[in-house]
Amino acid sequence: MDTIAFLAPLFEPQVLLTIALGTFGGLVIGALPGLTATMGVALLIPLTFGMTPVMGLNMLIGIYIGGIYGGCVSSILLRTPGTPASAATVLDGYPMAQKGAAGRALGMATIASTIGGLIAAVVLATLAPQLAGIALKFGAAEYFALALFGLTIIASLSGDLLKGAISGLLGILISTVGADPISGVMRYTFDIQGFASGFAFTPALIGLFALSEVFTQMERIADGEEPIKSVSGRWPTRAEMSESKGALIRGSLIGTLIGIVPGTGSGTASWISYNETRRASKTPEKFGTGYAPGIAATESANNAVCAAALIPLLALGIPGDVVTAVLMGGLLIQGLAPGPMLFQTNPDVVVGMFGGTFIATIFMFIFGMALIPLFSRILMIPRRLLAMSIVVFCFIGAFSINLNPVDLYTMVGFGVLGWGMQKFGFSQAALCIALILGPLLESNLRRGLLQNDDNVLSFISTPITLLFLGLTVLSAAWPIISRAIVRNRAAQHQ
Amino acid sequence: MIKKTLIGAALATATAGAALAADFPARPIQVVVPYSAGGSTDLSMRVVADAFERLFDGQMVVRNQPGGGGGIGSSAAIHARADGYTLGAGAQGPLVIKPLIGGTDYQLDDVEFIGLYARSLQVMVACADAPFSDYDAFIEYAKSSKPQVGNSGAGGANQISAEAFADTAGISIESVPFNGSSEARTACIGGHIDAMVASPAEAKAASDSGQMTPLFVMEDERIDLFPDTPTAVEKGVDFTWSSWKGLIGPKGMDEETLAWLRDAIQQVANDEEFKKTLTDMGEFVTFEDGEAFEARARKDMETTRGVLEKLEMLGMNN
Numbered sequence: 001m002d003t004i005a006f007l008a009p010l011f012e013p014q015v016l017l018t019i020a021l022g023t024f025g026g027l028v029i030g031a032l033p034g035l036t037a038t039m040g041v042a043l044l045i046p047l048t049f050g051m052t053p054v055m056g057l058n059m060l061i062g063i064y065i066g067g068i069y070g071g072c073v074s075s076i077l078l079r080t081p082g083t084p085a086s087a088a089t090v091l092d093g094y095p096m097a098q099k100g101a102a103g104r105a106l107g108m109a110t111i112a113s114t115i116g117g118l119i120a121a122v123v124l125a126t127l128a129p130q131l132a133g134i135a136l137k138f139g140a141a142e143y144f145a146l147a148l149f150g151l152t153i154i155a156s157l158s159g160d161l162l163k164g165a166i167s168g169l170l171g172i173l174i175s176t177v178g179a180d181p182i183s184g185v186m187r188y189t190f191d192i193q194g195f196a197s198g199f200a201f202t203p204a205l206i207g208l209f210a211l212s213e214v215f216t217q218m219e220r221i222a223d224g225e226e227p228i229k230s231v232s233g234r235w236p237t238r239a240e241m242s243e244s245k246g247a248l249i250r251g252s253l254i255g256t257l258i259g260i261v262p263g264t265g266s267g268t269a270s271w272i273s274y275n276e277t278r279r280a281s282k283t284p285e286k287f288g289t290g291y292a293p294g295i296a297a298t299e300s301a302n303n304a305v306c307a308a309a310l311i312p313l314l315a316l317g318i319p320g321d322v323v324t325a326v327l328m329g330g331l332l333i334q335g336l337a338p339g340p341m342l343f344q345t346n347p348d349v350v351v352g353m354f355g356g357t358f359i360a361t362i363f364m365f366i367f368g369m370a371l372i373p374l375f376s377r378i379l380m381i382p383r384r385l386l387a388m389s390i391v392v393f394c395f396i397g398a399f400s401i402n403l404n405p406v407d408l409y410t411m412v413g414f415g416v417l418g419w420g421m422q423k424f425g426f427s428q429a430a431l432c433i434a435l436i437l438g439p440l441l442e443s444n445l446r447r448g449l450l451q452n453d454d455n456v457l458s459f460i461s462t463p464i465t466l467l468f469l470g471l472t473v474l475s476a477a478w479p480i481i482s483r484a485i486v487r488n489r490a491a492q493h494q
Numbered sequence: 495m496i497k498k499t500l501i502g503a504a505l506a507t508a509t510a511g512a513a514l515a516a517d518f519p520a521r522p523i524q525v526v527v528p529y530s531a532g533g534s535t536d537l538s539m540r541v542v543a544d545a546f547e548r549l550f551d552g553q554m555v556v557r558n559q560p561g562g563g564g565g566i567g568s569s570a571a572i573h574a575r576a577d578g579y580t581l582g583a584g585a586q587g588p589l590v591i592k593p594l595i596g597g598t599d600y601q602l603d604d605v606e607f608i609g610l611y612a613r614s615l616q617v618m619v620a621c622a623d624a625p626f627s628d629y630d631a632f633i634e635y636a637k638s639s640k641p642q643v644g645n646s647g648a649g650g651a652n653q654i655s656a657e658a659f660a661d662t663a664g665i666s667i668e669s670v671p672f673n674g675s676s677e678a679r680t681a682c683i684g685g686h687i688d689a690m691v692a693s694p695a696e697a698k699a700a701s702d703s704g705q706m707t708p709l710f711v712m713e714d715e716r717i718d719l720f721p722d723t724p725t726a727v728e729k730g731v732d733f734t735w736s737s738w739k740g741l742i743g744p745k746g747m748d749e750e751t752l753a754w755l756r757d758a759i760q761q762v763a764n765d766e767e768f769k770k771t772l773t774d775m776g777e778f779v780t781f782e783d784g785e786a787f788e789a790r791a792r793k794d795m796e797t798t799r800g801v802l803e804k805l806e807m808l809g810m811n812n
Contacts, residue, residue: 038530038531038532039531041532042530042531042532042536043531045532045537045540046540046541046544049544049771135680135684136622136680136683136684136685137684138680138684139681139684139686140686179562179563179648179649180648181648181671181673182648182671183648183807184595184647184648184649184671184807184810184811185810185811186597186811189597191597193562193565193566193569193597193598193599194561194562194566196561196562196563196565196566196597197560197561197562197563197566200561262676262677262680263673263677263680312680316683316705317679317683317696317699317700317703317705318676318679318680318683319676325532325674325676326531326532328676329532329533329534329537329775332695332774332775332776333537333771333774333775335774337695337696337698337699337702338699339699339700339702339703339705340703340704340705341699341702341703402558402559402560402561402566403557403558403559404559404561404566439673443673447670447671447672450668450670451642451668451670451686451687
């Protein structure tokens with residue numbers, strides 16, 4: 001039928017090669033800390049000027065998918081989130097690699113990314129117009145409720161509730177630096193122009209996770225501890241796969257749903273997925289110690305977001321995240337205006353992009369699996385040399401995002417902060433979540449109040465807000481509830 | 495590739511005489527775009543760089559330095575060494591609005607205007623489920639209650655243009671700031687706000703599919719994309735507004751370099767292929783020389799001053 005005719009151009013050697021190159025390039029960009037998928041797509045848009053729409057757009061989609069996946073490599077091996085999307089992968093990926101299972105950790109991440117990507121691509125190809133409506137339901141009140149729900153992750157992620165709360169509140173306080181989202185007044189910038197947009201997010205993450213780890217390692221090196229690591233293998237064991245089944249499916253679905261909601265993105269999705277998987281697990285205490293389902297949860301979610309974010313873009317003309325906003329520029333340059341009309345006026349392009357999403361995901365799997373032995377060999381580098389190279393990468397990565405020297409101070413400052421937090425048992429993850437969700441929470445609270453004449457009741461007026469606020473209460477009370485359940489069971493057994 | 499090099503070599507020999515007269519540019523010219531890669535300012539500057547490299551024997555590199563609503567990158571361009579090798583994308587927000595709100599380390603007087611190559615026209619649109627769908631109904635509605643008008647950021651260009659229109663038309667509006675224009679657009683299509691200022695390209699696609707309804711165009715005359723949409727001027731409100739795509743640099747470049755650059759941007763702006771690409775992107779390609787560009791900036795600044803004063807944002811961050 002028509003669909004097959006529209007898919008045919010995808011299998012021309014030239015188009016396949018372009019998608020493969022895009023995916024590979026994205027993978028490399030994502031793996032390098034400081035180069036994000038967004039930058040990759042934006043910088044290569046001029047290359048698509050002379051290409052046919054299907055070829056050019058699918059190259060960009062390849063970069064996007066490869067870039068979000070590539071972020072897991074440096075997260076797992078170096079504790080340096082290559083992109084913000086894979087910050088949550090640090091939690092289990094890095095300990096797993098440190099235990100000598102770097103290859104299997106990367107393999108798990110690759111499989112999870114592929115499954116997440118494919119599930120979301122199926123949803124994209126079959127249900128895009130139907131699901132796109134969800135994107136339109138989200139107003140200020142709904143975003144506020146979603147962000148509030150996201151913040152409750154802090155409660156369950158941090159062992160010590162008080163320390164977790166302190167980390168989270170510190171994160172929210174830090175996220176208020178910069179121009180006020182509603183009035184534009186500068187807050188806590190001390191007349192330093194470089195802080196006018198607040199602390200830059202990626203440099204902060206690099207400092208918080210990577211530089212702080214270098215400090216910790218330097219202490220260990222000083223203590224003369226140098227374990228020999230094995231990095232062989234790439235396929236997760238059968239036991240690991242069967243433990244991760246639920247995580248993979250849950251992550252893919254959460255990623256798909258969050259991806260459809262514009263303005264949230266893969267960072268949020270992977271944290272929520274991680275938390276839900278941990279909550280559903282029979283052995284939540286294993287999370288954070290190098291447990292494969294932890295990687296499965298985050299990586300399936302963040303790659304599901306890629307395809308899912310295309311749903312509102314193609315069906316409604318509204319981008320689901322930053323990268324798709326840039327992709328929209330790519331569409332406009334081709335003379336194609338994304339929106340409901342696109343399905344009628346250019347079905348070949350829409351179907352071509354659906355197909356391209358599948359193809360790019362499969363290329364990602366092939367390249368990812370093939371490169372694992374090469375990537376994991378990084379850990380064979382003597383620890384002293386590796387630590388020093390990470391420091392260099394931290395600086396390059398932090399600077400290359402905005403070319404703003406202030407970002408370097410940000411990175412170093414967060415490095416020291418992260419090291420101190422780790423030393424005294426404060427959760428870096430809680431701070432990271434608050435940095436992601438704080439601005440979403442604040443701007444939507446303020447916007448909602450502005451639009452409703454300061455009426456707080458407007459925040460509990462729709463089913464979606466009630467759903468998320470209900471989940472928030474449940475999630476915050478979960479530690480108490482689960483303890484009660486355990487006690488009940490124990491009582492019954494007696 | 496080899497063919498290209500050969501042609502290049504041949505051209506180089508042919509133009510060697512001319513090149514000796516003024517050996518600018520001897521190395522790549524860097525243009526600081528004060529926003530992230532991928533936005534309309536960035537993309538249009540990349541098209542300029544593309545045309546520049548095609549038309550001249552030189553290289554132009556786009557460098558993104560985002561942050562502070564464009565203030566950080568603009569400051570870098572304005573305070574760069576005045577040798578003509580570091581220039582900037584001249585954007586309305588950071589050049590005329592930011593200095594008035596305060597907190598910048600430059601003023602409009604520190605800017606050397608090289609040339610404007612396009613304008614981004616503005617259309618006020620009614621969003622999904624808005625209680626009005628044409629200009630007259632909009633004004634009528636605004637008399638009894640404040641319409642909520644979304645914009646891409648507090649103190650940004652389209653908050654100023656919406657407020658400036660309201661001021662001139664004698665109505666009052668409730669400005670609702672979002673983090674970037676795509677967020678505002680999402681809220682508009684979802685019906686969470688009443689109206690917003692959009693570019694003709696995005697308004698066109700959205701109005702064809704019934705997501706938005708154009709109310710009026712902020713130009714002197716009706717535009718080709720929306721022949722049935724009135725301008726504010728014809729409705730008796732003397733108000734026009736557009737944002738610009740231009741090239742700026744630091745003050746103090748030597749005259750020869752400046753003249754060369756001004757001529758170069760004029761040739762780029764008149765290049766057919768350049769015009770076509772930029773028009774496809776939804777920009778209104780037009781050329782204004784440095785002087786006209788500066789006059790435009792100063793006029794916009796006066797309008798902005800009035801609006802900010804009314805909003806009590808003048809000098810707010812000083």
